Amino acid sequence: MTFISPGFREKPRDQSTAGRLPPGQYVVRDFPVLSAGPTPHTPLDHWTFSITGEVDNEKHWSWDEFRQLPTENITRDIHCVTKWSKLGTEWQGVSVDTLLGGIETSAEFAMAYSDGGYTTNLPLEDLTGGKAWIAFAFDGAPLEAQHGGPARLLVPHLYFWKSAKWVRGLRLMAENVPGFWEMYGYHMYGDPWREQRYSGD
């Protein structure tokens, strides 16, 4: 049965976004903030980034060490599961490929973990091959705390809850284990083009 809402019409949209919007999304100009708890404020001299889990040797970076790694400029569209998309966002970050360089692992999944206890799970292949970064700047300025600063994961090809704010590390895992929102019924993978919002989609 096709259900029709009598009198409802699509709002006219900017045709320049054609082909860039996944199903069910709409464009925003501002940058909405969503989070499940208070914004953490970890001082940079206490900040570290770690690769842990299924590795022979864990790796850790201080903020200064992290910021000496090669950086990339990234321009991508981002898509939030709450239906907003923001086009052409500009970031600066360190490629996850750089951080995983030289690490031997048989793991196929990773759990990103953050200050404040947030976690989200991803296949390792979605974090490698130039698809993911640890971003520390947005629009040419240091990333604000409410948007995940000092650094957040950036995985723009998946719904944005996978781009963990306040990220502090990746725990490599042999099995795919649900993270924070995934335990509350959100999709294990979260491809916006296949509209994988909730488990079962």
Add this chain to the structure above:
Amino acid sequence: MKTLTLAVPGWPGHAAGQHVDVRLTAPDGYQTERSYSIASPPEDANQLELAIERLEGGEVSPYLVDQLAVGDELEFRGPIGGYFIWTVDIGGPLLLVAGGSGIAPLMAMVRHRATRRSRVPTRLLYSSRSLDEVIYRSELDQLATRGDGFEVFHTLTRTRPSDWSGYSRRIDRDMLREVAFVPEQRPLCMVCGPTALVETVASTLVELGHPPDRIKTERFGPTGG
């Protein structure tokens, strides 16, 4: 603001704080969805209440507020969300902080608590621009007279009656210190409203000594559609 009451035969039930995704379909097949919190308690069988804030230029909320008529049908999925919820079994003390239409999921908690005759100490701090924008005002005032441990504190940020005796400013540190129990009581804090309010309230509660893991937030705003 408009509240919609939906008859939902066979509704499987929900937890106070959960939301639904409402889907509209145009005659040409175009579809869009937006999330709305459920304001009714789980105990209301086969019926759901949603509070809709009409957002100028929005695609969905003006339709729901202006066009949808009694007797029309609506398509939605849910209940969704399992983190920003409260049940009487979770206990308290419970601090609820709402800004504007952010009252909706907290109202479900307040009603759930009252329906279950819970005596969990509960305080609601509710920020509105003016008195006529306070939704559920008479119901909240009535619930606060039951003497069962539920208290309401209003603050009006823009205009207020000349005889107003409540708070008259944006929520700040002093206000939270007065209302939010003391950190030693480890209240569960549920904060829902626009981003600026949620950021201020959550970070101020942390500064006052409340453990971050006892503070849950949910954002409402223009991009909620």
